[in-house]
Amino acid sequence: MKLLHVDSSILAQGSVSRELSADVVATFLSRDPGLAVIRLDLAATPIGHLTGAHLAAAQGAPADEALKSDLAMGQAALEEFLAADIVVIGAPMYNLGVPSQLKAWIDRISVAGKTFRYGEHGPVGLCGGKKLVIASSRGGVYSGGSPAANFDHQETYLIAAFGLLGITDITFIRAEGVAMGPEARSVALASAKRETAALAA
Numbered sequence: 001m002k003l004l005h006v007d008s009s010i011l012a013q014g015s016v017s018r019e020l021s022a023d024v025v026a027t028f029l030s031r032d033p034g035l036a037v038i039r040l041d042l043a044a045t046p047i048g049h050l051t052g053a054h055l056a057a058a059q060g061a062p063a064d065e066a067l068k069s070d071l072a073m074g075q076a077a078l079e080e081f082l083a084a085d086i087v088v089i090g091a092p093m094y095n096l097g098v099p100s101q102l103k104a105w106i107d108r109i110s111v112a113g114k115t116f117r118y119g120e121h122g123p124v125g126l127c128g129g130k131k132l133v134i135a136s137s138r139g140g141v142y143s144g145g146s147p148a149a150n151f152d153h154q155e156t157y158l159i160a161a162f163g164l165l166g167i168t169d170i171t172f173i174r175a176e177g178v179a180m181g182p183e184a185r186s187v188a189l190a191s192a193k194r195e196t197a198a199l200a201a
């Protein structure tokens, strides 16, 4: 079994989503010590945004060395994702959505013919067997009937983007309200840790 561990917080220290995603991975490892973990840190090693040149190269247009190397990085990201049985993603909310580094990675793994295909009745996901755990951190509160729920373009986007790839087994480990004072932050972290512990059950 292979687990792909992806982080996207721009903070190397003090990141809530990194702490939570590391806990989730440790929990899976405690259940299955033989699990192979592949690590992807999208802040430390960002994947470039998809451009017209990438699409042209995929159609056979010539690519210079820089583009070739970027294409190879994207291909490696796609292969790592395809090979994973479990995907754990640290996904903070930035400006109501996901970090652009995470979006850039999702653009590289959402490839027609590889992770989804266009069918007679619309797109068909090809990654249905994967389990996805998202360690979600956000400063405000958007769940539980919050009036801000309509502004959540982070978790809702992730559900839709991975749904396109056929992934429906999605668990959120959520710490929200972390910017609403030290008490709210520690309550949010404790709640997320309980959710993580439940993964081991």
Ligand SMILES: Cc1cc2nc3c(=O)[nH]c(=O)nc-3n(C[C@H](O)[C@H](O)[C@H](O)COP(=O)(O)O)c2cc1C
Pocket: 009, 010, 011, 014, 015, 016, 017, 018, 091, 092, 093, 094, 095, 096, 097, 137, 138, 139, 140, 141, 178, 179
């Ligand atoms: C650039 C930036 C944008 C943010 N935008 C939002 C936001 O729109 N809504 C929100 O609730 N929190 C927002 N926050 C707060 C983060 O979601 C929160 O601090 C979270 O813990 C970040 O994840 P991290 O600790 O793993 O980096 C933002 C933080 C940063 C740094």
